[in-house]
Structure formats: C-alpha cells, structure tokens
Amino acid sequence: MRHFKFSYAFFILVSFILASQAQAYPDFIGYSYSSCITCHYNGLGGGGLNDYGRALYATEITARDPFFPKKMEEEEIAAKSGFLGSKPMPWWIRPGLKYRGLWLQMDPGSKASMERFINMQNDVNLTFFGDKKQTYTLVTTTSYTGIEPYYGKTNTWFAKEYYIRWKKSNNFWLYVGQMDKAFGIRNVDHTAVNRKAITLGQFDQSQGVIAHFTYPDWDVAVNAFFGNGAQEDAEKQKGFSVAGEYQVFEKFKIGGSALSSQSDLAKWNLLAFTTRMGLSKGSAIMAEAGFKEKTDKLANTKAQLGTYALVETMVNLTRGYNLLSVIEHSKSDISKSSSENMKWSLGALMFPLPRLELRAMATNAKTYTDSTGAQDAWALQGQIHVSY
Template identity: 25%
Template sequence: MRPLHMAARLAVVAVFALLVLASAREARAYPWMVRHAYTGCAMCHADPTGGGVLTEYGRAQGDLLLRTKYRKVPEGEEGEPSKTAGFLWGALDTPEWLSLGGSVRSALMRNAVTGVPATNRWIHMESDLRAFAKASIFRAGASLGYLHEGGRAAQVTTRAKDNLVGRHYWIGVAFKEDLWLVRAGRMNLPFGVRNVEHTLWVRSATRTDINDGQQHGASVSYNGEKLRGELMAVVGNYQIGPDDYRERGWAGFTEYALGDRWAIGASTLGTWALRDKATGVTTHREAHGLMLRGAPFEQLVLLGEATVLVRAPAGTDTSYGFTSMLQADWEPIQGVHFLITGETLKDARERSKTSLGGWLSAWWFFLPHVDARIDAIVRNVPTPVGDIRATTLLAQLHAYL
C-alpha cells in the first residue's frame, strides 16, 4: 500500500483552508467552558485556539465561573470579579497593551505496571511565565519557564537537568478587530480538543499536546460567531536536532457552534521527517479526526474526539490505526468537577492491537487562581507476550498567576 495520493493530501488541506477562511462575523480554555455558552477561546485567551495568557475578560470570567464560592455574593455585585482576579492576585497592574500570566504545577505520581514493582515520583511539571502584547494591529506572545527534568522538545538550554523551556513564542498581525490573526513562531499545533490532559492517547499518538508538542511555523486563524479554525504550515521544531528529526507539513482544525452549548469540528495533520523519532527512518504520517463538545445541561459537559492515524515509513507498507476519547465532566457545585474518561488506541503500525484506557478524576478550583486534581488511570496494552496493565495515581496542585 502507498501513502495517501498527493492530490488527496492537497484536497484535504484546501478543504480546511476554505472552512477556516469562509466566514466573516464577530467572535466570541478549558474546553468544558462550553457549559457557560463559550464555544470559542479567543474572547478569554490571547491564543485564539485556547490556552496560555488570559485576557482581562478571561480573568474576570475565571473568577466568576471557575472557582468555588464560599459565601453569597452581596446584592448588586453578582457580575463583578474580585480584586484577586488580576495578575499576581491583583498585586500588579499591567498597562492595557500588555497581558502577563504564568503557571506553576507539581504532582505526586504512583505507577504500577504488571510484573514490575510500583514506583513513586514527585514531578515538577510546569513553572512558566507568559506575556502577550498588542500595539495597533500587531500581536506577540511568548513564554519562558524552568523544568527540573523532562520537556526535552521545549528546552532552550541543553543541560542534563534543570533547563529553561520555551513552549511558545510568536508574532502576528490581526485584522478586522481580531477576527483574523496571521502569525509565525513556535505555537501549539491546531488539532483536536485543546485539553490539559496531555498524556491522553488522542494527544500523544498525534503529537499535538500542549506540554512540549509545539512546532515552529506560520498560521492563519479565524474566530467568528459560529465558525472558528486555524491552518498552520509546520516547518519543524528548531529546539531539537539534528534537522533530519524535524517534521514538516501542515496541521489545522475547524469547529462550528451548534447553538450556545454544542460545537462540532474536524482536524487534519500531515508531516514528513527524514528520520522519524518512532521509526528511525524517513516517514510520512497523517491524522484526520472529528471532535465534539457539548453540554446537555449546565452541570454536564461531554467532550469527544476520534482520529484515524496513518504512518508510511520508507520501504514498508502504509499502516493505519485510530485513537479516540470520550469524557464526561460533571460539576455539581461551582468549582468542583468529577470526570470519567474512556480512550482507545490502535497504533499505526503492522500487527498492532487495540489498547483501552479509563480515567476517574476529581478536580477542585478551591481558591482564586488555585486548583487541585486527582486522577486514577488504568490502561490495558496488548503485547505479543500478553496484556500489560498500567495503573497510575496522580495528584496535582496548580496555580496560575
């Protein structure tokens, strides 16, 4: 079998370009903010596809809608954010043209794998400072952080441990009151649901997580009242080397709002590398999928994603696989979330079998800018010598500045 025909690849990209560039109306992240009728991300985030620095409006909504309230709000102040909503809990005012932010996250993790003694680890997951600036039609965003270990693909220093990381940095030009943004730099790949669970198979198998999966390139994004999307030309990750390992190609998504609390979308990705990190040889890979976000009622949000995987290493037949995720998020009390997630993965390689995974999670936004989360994750992975079961318990504490 051969890789997808070049004409088919060009058709996929052309369709996504038309969908992303096809509308012209006013715009309106945690993907479960759809419960509050926020189907897009650009109103609350400097990055039009979500995540990173919050706008002033985003900070206000985070204070009003995310965290648990322990007392009744005085009459007449129902829609007013507290003074702690600002940067550094309101301790530092920033000029109108500058937005600052940051994130610190640590975790305790216990792993138990069939036939192997259990391990316990403390992980410093994130300590980043972020900035976003706007002047006239010009936009720029950047982050700089520190990691004790890990995050190799985002490192800007090259020590064995204790490195600086730069997850994203970009400059751009906005048009029509920020409906359109053209930018270039190191950015999150526009693909799938922009969720924080970066180890979900839908993120790791497609290499589109927001931990260290960013790539360099240029993109155009549109954020309309109903339609939003982004199409990116990927030129590789220049924080790794040598050049043979860099992936080049495209990534894009489009999403359409079905009313106030439902949205459906599609994603596409295709890259080439002279030496793929998984196969070690010249490889072309693709991923094409659908996604869904919706709230049957305000307390319950459903997130779903299903993606076909394609891999064509040089000298071998093309292999196909798939990955999927379905998550239910129940918020019985403001700021308190209980989640259940199911996932599947059939890797795009010869004779691979389907792996199954399940997550049970509790998440509490218990103070301004502070949340805690516990996950219990069980995964069953078939191997030629029998199934392997991996169980992970993860406890996280997170603060954003």
C-alpha cells in the first residue's frame, strides 16, 4: 500500500514538472490559443464566448464529419456559429445559453449502486457593448438553481455574475462587478480540488474589482473582492488575490496565484503554482498544485494547512474526439496525521456537433488514513453540455 501511494504521488509530481499546456477550456492551448481573452469576454476565462471564440469552437474543436459537407469551407462553418446562425446580430448585444447535465452512477455493479441525474448549470448570458470597438462592455449571467442550492435558495433564478469591462488598451483591462475571483486555472469541473473545496466553486463569484495586465509573454491580474451579493454579511469573504502567467516558449506557460480573505466565520489563505503546455495539435496537459490554509474563526481553533494538486491531460484522437485524464490529490492538514484523498478520472471528451459537448468518464477515488483503510469508490459519469 505504501509503495502504491508513493508511485501515485511520484506520477503526479513528474506530470506536474513535465506538464505541457492546454483550454476556451484552458486545455485549448494545444491549438496555440494560450490567452483566454482571445475567446472570452472575461480575460481570465470562463463565461460566454465572443464571436471569435464561437468561430474557433466550430472550425477547430468540433468534429467536421458528418455534420458539414466536405465541400464546405471553414469560413462558411465559422459564419454559421453565431447565436442566430449566419444571420448577424446587432453590434450592441450578444446573447448566449449554457446547459450542463450530469448522469452519475455510484458503485456500479454493486447492490448499493445508486443513480441520479443532476442539472448542473442553466445559464443565460447577455453581453452589451457601449460602442462598436467594445471599449465598454456589460457582461451578465442569469442562472437557475434547480435542486442544487445557491446560498440556501433552490428552484429559483438568480444573478450569477454582472460586471462592467473597460478596455483601457490592448494591454490593460478593468473589470468591476460580481465575477469569478482571479486565482489558479479555471477548469470547467467545479467539484475539482482546485475549485469548490477552496471557495472557487460554481457559485463562488464575488463582487469586486480586477485589474488585468496582458502582454504577449505574460499577464497579471490583481483582484480586490468583498463577497457574493446573495450571501449574508457574516458569510462574505473579503480580501484580495493575484494571479499571473509567463510564457516560457510557445504553448508553454508557468504561473502562480495567491489569495487571502476572511469573513466572520472563516479565514482562507491560498497559494498555487500552475503550468499549461500544448503537445501535438489539440493535445495538452495542465497542472495546478498548491497550499490551502483555513481557520475556523467560530471554533477559535488553530489554522489547518493542507495541500492539493490536479493534473489534467487531453489527447486529441481526431477532430472533435479526445481522451481525457484527470488526477487529483488533497490532504486537509499536513501538520498532523489526516486523511489523504486521491482520485483518477479517465474517459472521453467529445464535440460531435456544433454547440454540443459530451463526456463519458469512469472515476476511482481512494482515501488513505494511518489507522484505517477504506474500499475504493468507483463511479461512472455521463455529461452533456449545450452551448448556444
């Protein structure tokens, strides 16, 4: 068992050191798109795609056969990627829709096996421009919770994000409003160790200000924030963060992030190191490893310093079809004996049709403790993402 744990940890370390970059997902650095602002209205990634991002999604990410005839040029495919297809939208508005659903089966093949379907994301994006050069932009996302709670609310619509983007120059962007915090890699899996568990989940947007400086070889974002508008005052995490990346050479970036915040209930300090690298066209590997320190202010206990790491590899098999592997590790407290969690997910990431993404994954989770052992937890997942 100890030998297996060492091998697992060694694989993560080697993968992190050798990581090549990737993503409209951070993984898409494999297509030579290393800057999120190329495809997103938010320069740090996530949220709605701009016109170029929609065209890229249709002409490079999505499978061509059998939906598009061979005689159709890529320019024609790109022209059909708008919200109304090839019909132009007014210059001052860009709408978008996003749905993500998850079929989950726990303990497949056992008598205790359970299945459920979760509506993970139901977003309506509306982006407004103050001028044709898009110097001033208002970005909004309205979401529906379903049965998954949003700060105690269920089955209701809510304002997930709303912020003004000011393009001061090609190298300086300012964001003011409610949005995702600037930290780490914004991968789509909000349950991953570098997201929800460290206050960076699907609904952890915060009101604040982000100053984003971006250049060909490096970019830095500085974020001051003071809590989500839907939270009670005692829950609101107020603080600051900084995140940056440097391009060592084409399709290879290294970066770091730091965050410090506190509410009346808890205090958080985060530190992370990231890397993204493109391999062959469409293939990439990215990694994030960091420290997480949490202080429970109500219990008045000593701060717990833990660690986490994520390594994600995407291998392009053919246009629209990819092999996806994700390895995650977390430990809640490194100063004393505490549980250690490992998870490996392996499966397919597919873009068979325009605006459609499918995932089929198998996951294996392990928990290690010094005193007891636990059986592996297996699960099967099927996901459908519709972006319009």
